[in-house]
Amino acid sequence: MVKTIQKGLLATTAFVGLSAALGASAETLDDVMARRGLTQQDLVAAAKTYTPTGGRDEFIVFSSGGQSGQIMVYGVPSMRILKYVSVFTPEPWQGYGFDEESKAILEAGKVDGRELHWGDTHHPAITETNGDLDGEYLFINDKSAPRVGVISLHDFETQQIVVNPILQSEHGGTFVTPNSEYVIEAAQYPGVLGRGYAPLSQFNEKFRGAVTYWKFDREAGRIDPSKSFSLELPPYSQDLSDAGKLVSDGWSFTNSFCAERYVGGIESGRPPFEAGCSQNDTDYLHIINWRKAEEVYKAGKVTMINDHPVITMETAIAEGLVHLVAEPKSPHGVDVSPDGKFIVVGGKLDTQASVYSFEKIQKAIEEKKFSGVDPYGIPVIAMEDALHTQVPLGLGPLHNQFDSKPCVVYTSLYVDSQVAKWDYCEGKVLDKISIHYNIGHLVAMEGESVNPAGKYLISLNKLAIDRFNPVGPLHPQNHQLIDISGDKMELLYDMPVPLGEPHYATAIAAEKLKPLVRYKYGTNSRTGERHEGAVRPGQERIERDGTNVKVYMTAIRSHFTPEIVEVNEGDTVEFIITNSERAEDETHGFSVSTYDVNLSLEPGKTATAKIVADKPGAFSFYCTEFCSALHLEMTGYLMVKPK
Ligand code: CUA
Known part of the structure; x- marks a missing residue:
C-alpha cells in the first residue's frame, strides 16, 4: 500500500481533530501521528522545516567544520546539508589536494615549511558591503596554525590560504570590516611574535599577542599580504573580535581572557591554567582604532617581523590606537550591535552580559578619562565610564547574535544549556529556551550585519548525548533550529553534524548568492583564470x-x-x-x-x-x-x- 500524506493539507488545515482519510488508500494524519508518536506541536515544527522535493531554502548557512578543516554548507529552514567546502584538509571527491591546482593552495598553507593535513576551523565570515552581507567571498580561520582561508562563493572553492607571519596560535578570526577592507585575525595563546623562542620566565617581557589586519583585495578576490599589518598587544590571551559598524566603523574590538598573564605549572604547586587565568575579577576588552592604525602603518611607523609590518605597543600607545576597558572575568564573545552603538560581551564566568556604549568609550578617549594604565602603559577606561548596562542572563553567557527586531539580542548560556533573548537597550530578559546540550556559538540569520534578517536562530551545541541514534562513543554534534519570529522562541529541528566540532556559523539570504552553473571554458578554478x-x-x-x-x-x-x-x-x-x-x-x-x-x-x-x-x-x-x-x-x- 502506498502511504501518502496529501500535500497542502498541512498548510491549509488546522491540525486539531483532523482525522479524515487523506486519499483513497492513504493513512490519515492522525494515523501517522499515532504511529510515530507525534504531537501537534511536532507537526507544526515539521511544516515549518519540511521542504518538498525541488524546494529551495530561504537562507544558506556556512558552518565551521572544526577539526575537519572544512566548512559545512546547509539550508535553512530545511537543515539539509548541501556541501562541504574543504579549506585546510584534502578532500578527494572535489579533487582538493589531489589535483595540481588545489595542491598549490594547500602548499601555500605550509607553516614554517611544515605540511599540515588538517586545520581547526572556527569562525567563518562573509564579505560585507556597507555592513551588509554581500555573498561574494567567505573567510575562515584555523586556530591550530594561524591561517586564514579565502573561499570564492562564485564556485564554493578555496582560492587562497595565508599563513600569519607572526602568530603561533589564533582564535579571534575571521571578522570583516564593513566594506571588507580588512579581515581581522587576533591571536589566542601568547607567543614570541614571529614564532621565536623565549623562556617562560620572561613571559611578561617577551611573549605577546597581536591583531592582524589582512587587506582584502576585492577585485582580485584575494588577501594581499603585502598590504596587511599587525598591531602588537600584551600577552593577555586575546580571544574573539568584531569590527565596529556605522557609528563605530573604523574601530575593532578584541576580548582577552587571561589578563593575569598566567603561565601553567601544576607540578610546581601552582594552579592549572584554568584557575590561574580566572584569579582576577576582570579581563580586558581591547578597543582599537584600525583606521588610524592603517594610517600609522602607511606612514611606515612599523617594525618588520618576518617581513611583516607590526605596529609596536609603544607606537600604538603614542599614537592613541589602543585602549583597554575592564570586562567581567574570562569573557568570550564580543559582538557589535547592528547600529554600531553597543558592544555586547558574554561573561562566561560571570552570569551577566555586559553592554558597552561606543559613545561613552569615545567620550572617555576624547577626554582622556582613564582609570590608569595596564602594565604595558595602555590606557584603561573604567568599566563604569564605558558600560551602558549589565544584564543577569544565567550561567555561562558566551556569544551574542542580533535579531531584526530593534534592541533584541540572543545570547548562548553554556552552563545552563539555554538561549536567552533579551533587550540590550533596556537591559531586560524577554524569553529563554532550553537546548540540548551545552550551546557554544549561535547564529541568527545575517545576525552580525547591519540588517539582521531575524526569523531563525541556530544553536550550535557542544554535546548531543541522547539526541540521536547512538553511533559509538564519539557523538555527532547537534545544530538546533529555533523559530524566533514570534515573542517566544520555538525549537523546530535537530540536525546531527558528523564532520567535526562546528564553532561559529554565518547565515545569508539564499537570494544573495549567485554561484556559477559552469566555468568559462578551460578555467583553472583555483586561480579563476584560463x-x-x-x-x-x-x-x-x-x-x-x-x-x-x-x-x-x-x-x-x-x-x-x-x-x-x-x-x-x-x-x-x-x-x-x-x-x-x-x-x-x-x-x-x-x-x-x-x-x-x-x-x-x-x-x-x-x-x-x-x-x-x-x-x-x-x-x-x-x-x-x-x-x-x-x-x-x-x-x-x-x-x-x-x-
Ligand atoms: Cu562517468 Cu564521465
Missing part, C-alpha cells in the same frame, strides 16, 4: 619533453580523448583535462588505477592529475562520476612500458 593547458575538442595531444609527458585531454560524455596514453617507466605524466561539457551538473572525474589522484571536472573546468609512472604495467583510468548511461565505458589505458 588554464594554460586547456584544449578544445580536436586540439587534444600528447607532448613529450625528455621524461616529462603532458597529456592535453578532454572529457565529454562518454569518453576521454585520448583514450590510450603510452609512456615509459620512470616518466612523469601530467593529465591536463578539460571538461568540454556545457550541460548543468555534468561533472566528470578522473582517476588512474592504483595512483593517489582524483579529479573533479565540473563543466568548463581544467585540472591536472600528475603522477610518476614508477612501475611498468597497463593501468586503466576512468571517470569517477556517474555521468551517463555509458559512465562505465568512460575509460582508457595508461600503458607504462618497462625500461
